[in-house]
Every structure is written in C-alpha cells, then in structure tokens.
Amino acid sequence: MTFTELPFFVLVLIVWMLWRLLAGQYRAQLAILLIGSLVFYGYRHPLLLLLLLAYCVVNWWAGLSIAKNRWPRLALTSGVAFNLVVLAYWKYTPLVIRTVFGDGPPPFDIDGWVIPFGISFYAFTGIAYMVDVYRRTTTAEPEFWRYVLYSAFFPQLVAGPILRPHEFLDQLQPAGYRGRRKSPFDAFFLLGRGYFKKAVLADRISAAIDPFFAHVADPTTAGVWSLPYVVLYALQIYLDFSAYTDIARGLGLLFGFEWPENFNLPYLATSIQEFWHRWHMTLSRFLKDYLYIPLGGNRHGAWRTHVNLMATMLLGGLWHGASWSFLLWGGLHGSFLILNRLWVKTPAARWLNAQTGPIRVAWNGFSLVLTFACVCLAWCFFRLTVLAESLACVQKWVIFESGKILVGGAAELSLWLLLAGYACAVPLLHRLVDWAKSAELRERPGLRPVVQGVGWGVSFALLLLAFVLSPGGEKAPFIYFQF
Amino acid sequence: MDAGRTTWRRRTLRGLGFILACGLLLAPAELYLRLFPPVDLREFLGDESPDAGVFAADEDFAVGYPSWAALRDDNLQRLQSYLPLEDWSRRGPGWAFFGNSFVHAPDMLCDTIRRELPDQPVFNLGRNEPLPVRCAQLKVLLENGLKPERIFVELMPVDLIVMGSQPLSTIHVTERGALTYAPRLPGGPLDWAIENSRLALTAWCRTGLQKGRPFFHRRSLVRKLDPDLVDDVVTLFAGIARVAREHDVPVTVLLIPSHDCMCRGVPCTFQDTLAPRFRAVGLDVFDPRDAFCNHPRKGQLFIPDLHFNKEGNLLLLHELQAHLQRLKASAAAQPTSTRKPT
Numbered sequence: 001m002t003f004t005e006l007p008f009f010v011l012v013l014i015v016w017m018l019w020r021l022l023a024g025q026y027r028a029q030l031a032i033l034l035i036g037s038l039v040f041y042g043y044r045h046p047l048l049l050l051l052l053l054a055y056c057v058v059n060w061w062a063g064l065s066i067a068k069n070r071w072p073r074l075a076l077t078s079g080v081a082f083n084l085v086v087l088a089y090w091k092y093t094p095l096v097i098r099t100v101f102g103d104g105p106p107p108f109d110i111d112g113w114v115i116p117f118g119i120s121f122y123a124f125t126g127i128a129y130m131v132d133v134y135r136r137t138t139t140a141e142p143e144f145w146r147y148v149l150y151s152a153f154f155p156q157l158v159a160g161p162i163l164r165p166h167e168f169l170d171q172l173q174p175a176g177y178r179g180r181r182k183s184p185f186d187a188f189f190l191l192g193r194g195y196f197k198k199a200v201l202a203d204r205i206s207a208a209i210d211p212f213f214a215h216v217a218d219p220t221t222a223g224v225w226s227l228p229y230v231v232l233y234a235l236q237i238y239l240d241f242s243a244y245t246d247i248a249r250g251l252g253l254l255f256g257f258e259w260p261e262n263f264n265l266p267y268l269a270t271s272i273q274e275f276w277h278r279w280h281m282t283l284s285r286f287l288k289d290y291l292y293i294p295l296g297g298n299r300h301g302a303w304r305t306h307v308n309l310m311a312t313m314l315l316g317g318l319w320h321g322a323s324w325s326f327l328l329w330g331g332l333h334g335s336f337l338i339l340n341r342l343w344v345k346t347p348a349a350r351w352l353n354a355q356t357g358p359i360r361v362a363w364n365g366f367s368l369v370l371t372f373a374c375v376c377l378a379w380c381f382f383r384l385t386v387l388a389e390s391l392a393c394v395q396k397w398v399i400f401e402s403g404k405i406l407v408g409g410a411a412e413l414s415l416w417l418l419l420a421g422y423a424c425a426v427p428l429l430h431r432l433v434d435w436a437k438s439a440e441l442r443e444r445p446g447l448r449p450v451v452q453g454v455g456w457g458v459s460f461a462l463l464l465l466a467f468v469l470s471p472g473g474e475k476a477p478f479i480y481f482q483f
Numbered sequence: 484m485d486a487g488r489t490t491w492r493r494r495t496l497r498g499l500g501f502i503l504a505c506g507l508l509l510a511p512a513e514l515y516l517r518l519f520p521p522v523d524l525r526e527f528l529g530d531e532s533p534d535a536g537v538f539a540a541d542e543d544f545a546v547g548y549p550s551w552a553a554l555r556d557d558n559l560q561r562l563q564s565y566l567p568l569e570d571w572s573r574r575g576p577g578w579a580f581f582g583n584s585f586v587h588a589p590d591m592l593c594d595t596i597r598r599e600l601p602d603q604p605v606f607n608l609g610r611n612e613p614l615p616v617r618c619a620q621l622k623v624l625l626e627n628g629l630k631p632e633r634i635f636v637e638l639m640p641v642d643l644i645v646m647g648s649q650p651l652s653t654i655h656v657t658e659r660g661a662l663t664y665a666p667r668l669p670g671g672p673l674d675w676a677i678e679n680s681r682l683a684l685t686a687w688c689r690t691g692l693q694k695g696r697p698f699f700h701r702r703s704l705v706r707k708l709d710p711d712l713v714d715d716v717v718t719l720f721a722g723i724a725r726v727a728r729e730h731d732v733p734v735t736v737l738l739i740p741s742h743d744c745m746c747r748g749v750p751c752t753f754q755d756t757l758a759p760r761f762r763a764v765g766l767d768v769f770d771p772r773d774a775f776c777n778h779p780r781k782g783q784l785f786i787p788d789l790h791f792n793k794e795g796n797l798l799l800l801h802e803l804q805a806h807l808q809r810l811k812a813s814a815a816a817q818p819t820s821t822r823k824p825t
C-alpha cells in the first residue's frame with residue numbers, strides 16, 4: 001500500500017476513527033495502530049508479514065538477551081548478522097547473479113525479483129535497537145507487541161524517517177504515551193505540504209523528465225543538453241522524498257507521535273559536508289552513529305578519517321540498491337567529502353571563510369552553486385543505474401547542440417512557473433506557521449483566531465490543490481519506496 | 484452571554500482567516516489553470532480548449548471533416564498510395580476496410596488479404612481512430628471518389644471504450660477543430676462553479692464524474708451493454724448504412740471475436756446484442772465466432788499482445804470469403820427486382 005492510493009486513505013480514516021473512539025484505553029489504542037500497520041504492510045502481499053514478524057522476533061529476542069546479559073556480544077552479533085544477511089539476500093542476489101553469470105543465462109529468473117518493500121528501513125530500525133540496547137542508551141522493550149509496533153508502525157515503516165530507538169519507543173511507553181492528537185495544526189500542515197509536494201510538483205517533474213532519461217543514450221536525445229533534466233531530477237527526488245517524510249511525520253502527529261525532520265533545504269548547502277547535515281538527516285545520523293563512529297570516525301588521524309568516510313559513503317550508496325552505479329554514487333559523495341575536508345584546511349579556504357561583506361556573499365554563492373553541481377553530478381549515477389546511460393548523461397552536460405539547450409519536458413514553462421511559485425511561497429508559509437505558534441501572537445488574543453484560521457486554510461488549500469493540480473492518470477510511487 | 488459572544492467572535496475570525504488563506508492560495512491556482520490547462524482537462528473545456536484539430540461538427544456522426552482536403556492532409560502518408568481515389572476505384576472491385584488494429588496493423592487482415600489475394604484491391608487508412616471519426620472518414624471518402632465493391636467496418640468491444648463513457652450527445656467540435664466533450668454537471672449550485680471556475684472544473688474532472696456515463700466499465704461491453712450506448716452505436720451504423728446506400732455501396736460489419744470470448748469463456752453478448760440491430764438498419768453482419776470458438780487450437784491463433792497470428796488471420800480471411808460467397812449465392816437466388824445493396 002502506498003500513501004497515494006484510495007485504500008490507504010480508507011485505512012487511515014478507519015484506524016484514526018477507532019483510535020479516537022478508544023481514547024484513554026492505552027492497550028486498545030496501540031492494538032489498533034498495530035493492526036492497521038499489519039494491514040498496511042500485508043495488504044498486497046500477506047506473506048511479507050512473515051518476513052516482517054521474523055525480523056521482529058529475532059530483534060526483540062536479541063534485545064532481551066543483551067539486556068539480561070545472556071552472552072550479549074553473541075546476541076548482538078547474531079542479531080545484526082541476521083538483519084544484514086537477510087537484507088543482503090533480498091537486495092543483492094540479482095547483482096551477484098548478474099556479476100557471476102555475466103551475459104550467460106542465470107540459474108533462475110532474476111528479472112522478476114522483487115525486494116520486500118521497507119526491508120531496509122525495518123532492518124536498520126532493528127540494528128539501531130540492538131546496538132543501543134548493547135550500549136545501554138536504550139532499555140530493552142519487554143513487550144513483543146510494542147516492539148512490533150515500534151518496527152512496523154505504518155507511517156514510517158517503508159521509508160523512514162529512521163528513528164533512534166528511544167525517539168519512538170519512549171513515546172510508546174504508558175508514561176510517554178499521550179493517546180491524543182499532538183498539534184493537529186502541524187499535522188494537517190505537514191500532510192497538506194507533503195501531498196502538494198508529491199502530487200503537484202514531484203509527479204509533474206516526473207512526467208516531464210522521465211521520457212528523456214528513458215532515452216538518454218538513444219539517438220532520439222542526441223545533442224540535447226542534459227543539465228536542465230538533471231536539475232529537475234534533483235528537485236524531483238528532494239520534493240518526492242521530503243513529501244514522504246512530511247506525510248509520515250504528519251500522520252505520526254495525528255496519532256500523537258513526534259518525529260524529527262529529515263530535510264532542511266539541502267540544496268542551500270554551501271559544502272558537501274553541510275549537504276549531508278541537511279539531506280536525509282536521519283540516514284546520515286544512522287550512518288554516523290552505527291557505521292562511521294564504530295569504524296573509528298575522525299579519532300585516528302586524517303588518513304583513517306578519509307578511509308572511514310569513504311567506507312561509510314560506499315556502504316550508504318550500496319544500501320540504496322543492488323547496482324554498481326549506487327556504489328559509484330556513494331564513492332562520488334565520499335570523494336567530495338574528502339576533498340571538502342582537505343580544502344577547508346588550506347589557507348585560501350580559511351581566508352575566504354574569514355571574509356565578510358560582498359566577498360563573503362559571492363563566495364557563499366559560488367560554494368552553493370558548486371555544491372549543487374557536485375550533487376547533481378552524483379544524481380546522474382543515482383537516477384540511471386546502467387553505467388553507460390549515466391556516462392551518456394554526464395557527457396551531455398558538456399557536449400550539446402546550441403539549438404537543443406532547452407527542449408522537451410524541460411522546456412515546459414508551466415512547470416518552471418509552478419516550481420518558482422512554490423519556491424516563493426514556501427518561506428512565506430513557514431513564516432506564517434512560525435508566527436502562528438509564536439509567543440508574540442499569544443500576547444495578541446484578537447489576532448490569534450485569524451492566524452489560526454489562516455493556518456488551517458493553508459493546509460486545507462494545499463490538500464485541495466494536491467488533488468486538483470496533480471497530473472491525471474496513474475500515480476507514480478514514491479522514489480524511496482524502492483529502497 | 485459575554486463568553487458566548489467571545490466564542491462566536493473567535494469562530495468568525497477563525498473562519499475569516501480560513502477563507503482568506505484559501506482565497507490567497509486558490510486564486511493563483513485558478514489563474515495557473517487558465518493559463519496552462521492540464522492535458523487531460525483540455526477535452527472538457529469546449530471552445531476554450533487550446534487544442535486544435537482537423538474536425539468539424541457533423542449531423543450524422545457528431546464529428547466530421549470540414550473538407551476533403553482536411554481528411555487528405557491528416558492522413559496523407561497512408562492515403563498517398565490510393566490517390567487519386569477515382570483511379571483506385573477503377574482498378575477493379577476493391578474492398579475498403581475501416582476498423583482497428585485487427586484490420587490495419589502490419590500483418591493483420593488487410594495485409595493478409597494483400598498477400599493471399601494479390602489481385603484484390605484493398606483500401607485501409609491504417610490508424611486507430613475513435614468510432615465516430617472512423618464513420619466520418621468513410622463518409623468523406625465516399626463523397627470524394629472512393630467507390631469500392633464493398634465496405635467492411637470492423638467492430639470489437641475495445642472500439643467502444645471511449646464511447647462507453649462519452650455518449651455521442653456529449654461530443655463537441657471546437658471552433659479550432661478539436662474533438663472535445665461537454666462535461667456532465669452534478670446539478671444545483673455546483674454547476675455554476677464548474678462552468679465558471681477552472682479549479683472547480685478540474686476538481687470535478689479529477690473525480691471522474693464529468694464523463695457522460697461516469698460509471699461505465701469496459702467489462703459491461705462483454706457482459707451487458709448499456710442500452711444508451713447500443714443506441715449510440717446503432718445511430719452511427721445507421722448513418723453509415725444511409726451514406727453507403729446513397730453511393731450504392733454495400734456494407735458488411737465485421738464482428739471479430741475477442742480472445743476473451745474465444746478462450747476465457749466470456750459470453751459473446753456484444754455480438755448477440757449488436758448483430759440484430761445492425762441487420763435491422765440494413766447492414767450485412769459477418770460474425771465468425773463459431774469458426775474461431777470451435778477451432779481445435781484456438782489458443783494458438785494469437786500473438787502475445789492477443790492480436791491474431793498468421794493462422795488466425797488466414798482463418799478470418801477464409802471465413803470472410805465464405806461469407807461473401809454465401810451473400811453472392813443468396814443475392815443470385817433473389818429475383819433481380821428485389822436486389823439491393825446490403
């Protein structure tokens with residue numbers, strides 16, 4: 001089930017109404033959420049529930065064993081190994097088969113291989129839980145059904161945000177559980193913004209650029225400048241994924257749970273390092289906590305730090321999928337991060353960063369453009385998983401015909417106007433939301449209902465526009481659902 | 484009392500804020516939709532549609548061509564080999580086909596006839612068109628020199644999918660020649676909003692209820708045809724019969740059985756419903772379902788996309804020839820004075 005199909009809306013409505021009806025009954029409310037989550041996951045492929053439950057059983061049992069000091073190291077190792085081996089089996093078998101057998105016939109049909117959706121996210125959730133229990137930063141969850149809800153709660157089951165165990169488990173405990181909506185205004189604003197970004201912006205971009213990427217190495221796109229398409233893809237993946245996160249967080253708030261933000265205007269970053277502090281923040285945090293720091297982080301000198309950085313980014317790339325291009329994507333980001341670390345230590349960088357006034361503004365602008373260009377370059381390998389196509393796309397950045405600078409879907413004025421309109425409206429909307437919640441407004445009781453009304457109106461209008469302005473026809477799935 | 488008044492005032496202010504925000508966001512959206520109407524909305528915009536086309540309104544088929552030149556230019560590539568039409572008609576007793584890909588796609592019925600009966604002149608335009616447009620093409624071609632021995636109009640359930648949801652009465656040809664449909668309106672005050680606001684019209688179209696027959700499902704084409712849809716189809720075919728009679732050309736309707744009908748046990752309701760109605764308006768009907776359904780290897784008469792393979796097309800051609808032989812025999816048996824084109 002995805003967030004954009006009718007059965008999902010029906011499921012949410014039913015779960016939410018039952019959850020409201022059972023207000024004050026802790027166990028019953030959580031049971032409803034758990035049943036809703038299992039229906040969500042098993043809706044199309046009920047057998048997948050067995051896989052999800054197997055993960056939950058192993059992780060919950062490992063957590064308890066660690067907490068009870070019954071061979072904690074063995075329990076942790078076997079638990080993590082189980083998560084990784086099963087994840088690797090599902091995600092990397094096709095890659096291994098293709099690599100081993102090359103052009104020859106594979107021993108079984110790998111074209112129809114389907115990766116269980118959300119497997120990466122609940123495997124990561126499980127690993128984080130066991131490691132944190134081992135590190136004593138989280139207490140082991142004694143109740144199995146509560147652990148299953150922590151792993152499988154439907155808003156965040158498929159594509160995160162990837163939570164630290166205590167961020168959700170604490171809210172599920174009787175002491176931390178509110179059992180009522182948390183900030184309905186924020187919930188509806190996030191839902192409105194999320195659906196608008198997905199249905200109106202990301203899906204419109206998708207319709208405009210998909211034909212180009214489908215034929216990027218064909219003669220049909222010969223001479224076409226690929227940069228506008230890559231820029232649009234960069235916007236699409238940001239809007240699509242951040243829309244998913246908005247909807248997940250909005251649904252979380254609707255059921256009383258508050259989760260961290262996953263994106264913070266990543267394309268405004270002025271360095272790759274800053275980009276990773278703004279992009280998919282919960283994954284960055286996960287990779288840092290459970291991979292980069294255990295590898296040694298930056299504690300063993302510059303050379304080891306660079307090796308650790310590269311290893312982390314390569315594994316982060318490979319996590320996205322069974323393709324060498326994802327590895328290349330991770331490798332590019334690892335290289336950019338290392339270059340960035342080397343650069344900031346140079347006298348020139350120190351001098352530029354110490355400037356103020358116009359020089360600093362110009363330098364920041366240049367850094368922003370350069371960072372965005374590096375990110376876009378890496379996106380070529382992320383979007384096109386066949387290496388020859390990725391290289392053809394990069395080649396078309398620099399070799400193109402002057403008459404084909406802006407053609408096809410990238411030349412749609414209506415699309416650029418829509419994106420520009422959204423870019424202008426976003427800061428205003430955010431200011432309005434901040435103002436609606438500010439202390440200043442509390443001191444002006446006459447104005448407060450108007451601002452609250454405006455806030456609700458904005459959310460309602462965004463939801464309405466998401467429905468009205470979305471392209472007709474079949475809805476495209478969220479990009480990150482495939483990971 | 485004061486508390487009640489304060490609550491009322493607070494609610495009013497909140498409502499005003501709500502309306503203000505909606506207005507501020509929906510007004511630019513309305514403007515945007517006026518400037519850039521989405522592709523799937525344009526066919527419901529009537530004369531405001533930015534789409535252009537080659538059509539004109541027509542009394543017989545709801546849509547037609549304003550001139551012979553309009554049809555010729557729109558189909559020039561395929562038509563080229565038949566021009567001038569008078570010359571093609573003089574080559575011998577030709578067969579003119581109007582239908583879907585089962586007739587005109589490469590290696591399908593028309594190509595099979597060309598291969599198997601090289602002396603038989605065959606005319607077909609080679610492009611899938613909505614059924615009313617197909618009828619309009621037939622009319623314009625007959626009026627401008629096409630004179631075949633017989634016209635074959637092929638019809639399958641798949642040809643009625645568009646008409647199933649858009650009745651003939653909803654077809655509207657714009658001043659720019661585009662084929663559009665008048666949206667169905669819900670009635671009441673919403674009509675005004677839909678007629679005057681692009682936003683409301685788009686929202687209405689997104690529900691799918693704007694279609695003339697919003698609850699039409701293609702499954703009904705093989706289970707139980709909507710009587711209104713049947714009337715629309717018969718209207719079109721009665722028009723074909725009239726136009727053909729005016730030019731003294733007989734017409735045969737080809738009701739080709741589908742894969743579902745032959746191999747999946749789906750009833751042939753489509754043929755059973757339409758064949759008698761077509762005969763009633765004076766058309767000959769060719770229904771080869773028995774030959775296909777009783778074929779010992781009926782599952783092997785198809786290519787993967789469920790069109791006929793070579794064997795399937797040969798069977799269709801042989802059945803068609805047998806049908807024409809029977810027609811000739813029965814025509815010969817009739818007294819000369821009662822013969823008329825069928």
